[in-house]
Every structure is written in structure tokens, then in C-alpha cells.
Amino acid sequence: MNFQKETWVHIIDGKSGLVNAPTGSGKTYSLFIGILLDFIIKNPNHTSKSNHGLQLIWVSPIRALAKEIQMSCQRAAEALGVKWQIEIRTGDSTTKERQAQLKRPPEVIITTPESIHVLMATKGYPNFFGTLKTIVVDEWHELIGSKRGVQTELAISRLKGLIPNLKIWGISATIGNMDEAIEVLLFPVQSSDRVLVRAHVKKDIELHSVYPDIIEEFPWAGHLGLKLADKVIEIIKSSKTSLIFTNTRAQCEIWYQKLLELDPDLSGQIAMHHGSISKEIRDWVEEALYEGRIMAVVCTSSLDLGVDFRPVDTIIQIGSPKGVSRFVQRAGRSGHQPGAKSQIHFVPTHALELIEAAGLRMAIDQNELEERIPYIRSFDVLVQYLMTLAVSEGFYPDKILNEVKNTFCYASISNEEWQKVLNFLLMGSDSLQAYDEYKKIEKTDDGRYIVADKKKILKHKLSIGTIASDQMIQIKLLKGTRIGAIEEYFVSQLSPGDVFWFAGRALEFIRIKEMVAQVKLSKATSGKIPSYMGGRMPWSSQLSRVLQEKVYRYTEGIIEDKEISVLKPIFDKQQSRSLIPKRDEFLVEYFQSKEGFHLLMYPFEGRSVHEGISALIAKRISMMFPISFSIAMNDFGFELLSDQEIDVDTVVTKELFSTEHLTSDIQSSINNVEMARRKFRDIAKISGLIFTGYPGKQKKERHLQASSQLIFDVFREYEPDNLLYLQTYEEVMTFQLEEIRMRQCLKKIMASHIMISKPNKATPFSFPILVDRLREKLTSEKLEDRIKKMTADLIK
Secondary structure, three states, X not given: OHHHHHHXXXXXXXOEEEEEOOOOOOHHHHHHHHHHHHHHHHOOOHHHOOOOOOOEEEEOOOHHHHHHHHHHHHHHHHHOOOOOOEEEEOOOOOHHHHHHHHHOOOOEEXXXXXXXXXXXXXXXXXXXXXXXXXXXXXXXXXXXOOHHHHHHHHHHHHHHHHOOOOEEEEEEOOOOOHHHHHHHHOOOOOHHHEEEEEOOOOOOEEEEEOOOOOOOOOOOOOHHHHHOHHHHHXXXXXXXXXXXXXXXXXXXXXXXXXXXXHOHHHOOXXXXXXXXXXXXXXXXXXXXXXXXXOOEEEEOHHHOOOOOOOOOOEEEEEOOOOOHHHHHHHHOOOOOOOOOOEEEEEEOOOOOHHHHHHHHHHHHHOOOOOOOOOOOOOHHHHHHHHHHHHHOOOEOHHHHHHHXXXXXOOOOOOHHHHHHHHHHHHHOOOOOOOOHHXXXXXXXXXXXXXXXXXXXXXXXXXXXXXXXXXXXXXXXXXXXXXXXXXXXXXXXXXXXXXXXXEOOEEEEEEEEEOOEEEEEEOOOOOOEOOOOOOOOOOOOHHHHHHHXXXXXXXXXXXXXXXXXXXXXXXXXXXXXXXOOOOOOEEEEEEEEEOOEEEEEEOOOOOHHHHHHHHHHHHHHHHHHOOOOOEEEEOOOOEEEEEOOOOOHHHHOOHHHHOOOOHHHHHHHXXXXXHHHHHHHHHHHHHHOOOOOEEOOEEOOHHHHHHHHHHHHHHHHHHOOOOHHHHHHHHHHHHHHOOHHHHHHHHHHHHOOEEEEEOOOXXXXXXXXXXXXXXXXXXXXHHHHHHHHHHHHHHXX
């Protein structure tokens, strides 16, 4: 491939850069072979030496990818006659393996951002990295929009400080802000020494929607998906090997059980893969996939990235992927060879998701992909990083400040802010300095910052990382076999004797002992499915835009996709009962039911934007006259439900959507403080303000929440200029409420004609939102009964 040869030349010339190439195009070889060739040229007698020290660090965002990278690199090294040791170092590595690597570093280590920081928390780390020549960051597009990306920036800054000639390379799929992605990764490299290599390989993706035999006029979320399971089985049986992607671990478990229930002959032919399943099971599944021994795997994002399972020829996406890039990434798991076509089947979980399928096809054709917003000024990660340096060799503030300012994330840090960070570590900040537990580091006579307390060193090493999740409880059979882990809040709802499904097995809960859920196998055919917090992802801005475009084109008589044609019964019912908004219109619906008065609005901007706007509108209406609302939302729109009637024609005007005083109105409308408290828990974990516990003795999540809330309230009252406290609000506005998108949405509404419709009953557009609200209150059985009654009432 031309892009591979181009990359090899740049590597030999001593450049740093980024390779932009699609999945399955040979991007791993574009870098690794170049690095090998460079080594051979500079070391003509390399075969006479058994070990050359660490030459390359290859950073992978997920552990499942590491094994595939290792195999590819080993093949290349053997083909070129380079006798390099290529090893993996992740959280799954054994203590023995890690110790052996420290004593005799292999030439190549494939690792994660967290594991590099763990190495930097080890005494003598400068010698370990001393022979390093290159660092490669794989799947950079996945890391850049997260705090793991910040961890990567900081690791590079330290390595660059130790090794000024270090070469930095990245691999990335195409994203909307590619120039910014390069800037973030290669910030320490002069512009003249940076290169961007584009593969110019277009990945052909064929999107096939799976259609129900009958389109119901009133669709509801989750109802349709499992009804299409028979069609999914047909796809599996007509393919060599399939990956079935779900968006959540709970959905993964549900679909695995449903497929086996419908076709017991699939037992042993299909498997399940998600992040909570034990490493042993995950490894078995990956190996079986690679060797083509199973027909299908039901999985989550745990198999999203880069893993080359060549037998896979079909991808099945259950429900909305919520983003164009994620959909393209998953499609690329099939046809994982240069020039091969990717086949992906889209299975809607409710009929309106078929609009998304049409929108995804448009976005792929137009190559319109999401931007990944990099984190800036993440002081929690900086605090953790400085602790990492302090527990090993210690650090001199002036030297590390220069390195830190040479990152994209902290380029704007002021001397005053830097001093606040140091004071936070020395004294626990102004408001916490009376408590010794928050005094983490001390200053030596020569000005070096170190951690001398062995207990604090251990606590920090156990806390390195930025992935915030709820406390995980290990699941073990009474005989001691570990099955995996589930979140504490789910286990807390179980009573002894309760049955739940996990990793494809029915398990009876016995008891909790030392943060381990002890279970035994059950013969029950029904049971609870573990649910996981944070499973509801919002639409990306790109998906919102193309979906809106498809709706607008329908109102203009332009029907380009079968998906839109199939939805005609729903659109006809929506148009007859209410209306479908045109390009310059904004739809508002108002109707009464036994529940009360329903005010619905449809920005089509995604759940997170609707969360902010719905609270904002509710607050602004309540400022006109006393009224309270129950709020529900989905990606299409939101509902404000009240028990009192309003004059919708006089209340819903353009002024209601004004962007004036938006920030202050948001902060007063959405219980901004409570959202910040929840966000602060993660920041407190990362910065070391709260300790989650020793292995096997983790603190309960509610205790961690209580501790973080207490510190948050102290900062709020006594130290409102605390950097971590201020960071919390910035993250809520930028990432949770997406203030920029919210502002753009409100401006668009103000420029539109507000169309107020007053149907006598719920409409097809409103139905999924109403159901979403009920789902929070009812069990699945009661919900289905309730929906059948609602549907019967609506079609009368």
C-alpha cells in the first residue's frame, strides 16, 4: 500500500506523525515495519545482540486489541529477521510477568495509558525507559475525547522530557477535527517535524435495515427489537461469522438469552463478550472468533476497536449506534482486509430508528463524522499524575511545569494555578489543610516533591486511572470459579434466592462476602438482567443533523430510502393527528390525558441537549406562574407533564427559547448543583480526594458518594475558587449538558416558525417519550400490558 511506504520513509527520516487509515487497511504494519526498518538501518549488527532494551511502546485503548497487535508485530519481526521480544503489559498481566519486564525490558511493550502511569510510579522508571525510541498511540480517535487521552498526553510529556529525540506516532480513523487531533497528540513536536499520512482508502459499507413485517402506527422504545430476533437468526445462519453489537451490557445479556430461547441449536455456536465478563471467558471468545469456531458473538463496545477477526463477514447493530463514527467503526469489523466490503445490518429497537438508518447512510456517503472534543485543564488528572511522579522518583516543580505546559491540555496553565495544584498536594487545599489525610506529598531540602508515607504510596498505586464507573462486585460460584463483575447498585437490590442472568447463565444469589457476590447455578428459565448505569448515550450532533434532514426531505416529497418508505404508516398517522415539521418549522404538541396535560417539543437534537432544554423551558414557564412538571425525554424530543392546564398559545413563544442569560438560567433550572455533586465524585476519585478501597475491601458506592459530597459542599461554601470545584461545573456544562449544542439548538428554534399542534390524543412522535417515562416506574411485564392498553386507546 502506498501510504505504508510513505510512512516508512517518514519514520526513517526521523519524523513524528499520524496515520489516518480505515479499519482493515494495514495501518499497524505501516508503522511497525517502518520502525523495524529504521532499527535495521541504524543497527546493522543487531542479530549479534540478544536484547536491545525497550525500543517501542505501543499504546492501545483496550486490552482486547493488545493481543492482535502483538501477533501482527511478531509476524513482521520474524519476516524481517529481527529478534525482538514483543510483550503485553496491561491490568491483566500477572505480577510475575510485570516483574520480569522491569528486570529485563522487552524491545516492545504493548500497553494502555494507565499501565504507562503505573510504570512511572515505579522507582527507577527513567532507566526502564532510557533506551526508548518511539511511542505509538493506536486508535487515537478513541482516546482524544477522554481523560485517558489526557493521561496519554502527560505520559508523552514525561517521556519527551527524558528522551528529547523521542518519536511520537498515532493511528486514527477519520474524525471531524483531524487537524486538532494531530495538534493534541503532537503538541511537543515542532510543526516542521510533523507529518500526516492519509491512506486514501475508501471503505465500502453496505447498510441493510431489518424491517418488521408490520409497521405499527405507535412505535415504542425496545418493543420492536426483540420481535426481530427471528430475522437476526436468519442473518446469523446465512453468514460465516457475525458480530452482534449492542449498546449496553444489559442489552447484550438480553439478546444472547433471546437468541438461545428461539433456537436452542445455537447453544455452543454463539457466545457473549462484554467488559464485565472475566478475562478467561473473553480470551476464549476472542480465540474462537479468530479461528472461526463459533457462528456469532453478542457483544458491546468491548469488540469495537481494531481487533482483526478475519472470519467475521457480517455485523449486526441492535438499535441506534448514537453516532456515525461508532457505526462506521463497528461496520469495519467485517471485511477486515484491504479492499473488502463491510456488511452491516441495522436492527431497529423501535420503528422511528429506521429514520436513523437512512440518516447514517447519508452521513457515510458524505463522510460526515463526529468531532472528538479534547479535554483541557483537567486538574484532577494533573493532580494524579504529580502524585505518580512523587511516589517513585519525586519531581522538581519547575522542570515538570515546563513539560506539563508542553501539552495541549495544560498549555494555558498559569503559575498561580500551578502553585494551587502543588499546595493542594502539600496541604490538601486551603479548606482541608487541617486534615493530615489530604497532605499527600512533602518537600525535601533540595526542593524535590516526594511521597514518603508507604500507606499513601500504596493507596495511590491502587487508584491510578481515569475511567470512572460504579463500584464493581466480583461474581464467584461457591466453588470459587470467578465469572465476572457487576455494579454494586444492582447487587444491592438482590435478596438471597433471587435469580439473575450473567454471562449466559442463570445464577442464584446467595450472599455478599468481602465484596464478592457468591452464587450458584440455577435451572430457572427467568430472572433479572443486570442493568448498568450510564447506558443511555445521546445522539451525536452529526447524527442529529442527518436525521433532521431526512425528516425535512420527507415533508418536501423527497423519499430516497426504503427505510423512509416503510415508515409511511407512522408518518401518515403523525400528519393526520398532528403534523411533521418542515425545514423552517419547530413542532410543539399539547394534549390532555388521564395523566394530565402533556406539552411536547421536538428539537431532534439528542437526549443530553433535551435534558438541558427541557429543564430550562420548565423553569422559565414556572417563572411566569406557579407550576410544576414531570420531565421525560428521548433523542427525538421531550415532554413536560403537569396536572394543571396552561394557555400554550401565549406561553410558548420565541422568547421562551431565548439564549440571553442562558448559562445562569441553566444553572438555576436543572439543579446544577446536584449534577455537579455527581460529577465531582469522579473528579474526587481521580484526584485522590477519596479512596475507593483496597482489593477485596472496596468501599460501598454510597459511602464514596457521601464522602465526595461532603468535600464538594466544603469547597462550595469555603473555597469556591478551588480548581477541582470549578472544573466540575465546566465539565457538566461542556460534556453532560453540551451547552454549545444547546445554544445552537435554541437559536435554530428562534429562527423557525413555532407550530403548535393540539391533537386529541398522543401522536406517533410522542409515544416513545411517554413509554420512556413509564419504563422508569414499571416492571417490563406491567409496562407491556400498559402499552397494549395505551395503543388500543390511541387507535380508537
